[in-house]
Amino acid sequence: MQDQINENLKKIETWKRIIFMVIYAAIDGLVKLLLWLVILLQVGSVLLTGACNPNILNFGRSLSIYHYHILLFLTFNTDKLPFPFADWNETANLELPHKP
Helix, strand or coil, X not given: CHHHHHHXXXXXXXXXXXXXXXXXXXXXXXXXXXXXXXXXXXXXXXXXXXXXXHHHHHHHHHHHHHHXXXXXXXXXXXXXXXXXXCCCCHHHHCCCCCCC
């Protein structure tokens, strides 16, 4: 058992993933802040004009998909790195592994 733990701790791929996870966790905080800004802008648009702003709507959708891709990576549901290591909206085509 101890040998297995030692082998796991020596895997470079695991440590690289952990570093990427820390980076994407920080990016995720910024994305959440931007999403709240989008929410407030859209609420303001609806209050002032009575309709959703299509530009804000599209940006919010795109940002939400990116946030989802980050969460999939952070929760080990995918090994595919999110943007900037993949296309911006790669999540729309992301195939999730089937869990038993």
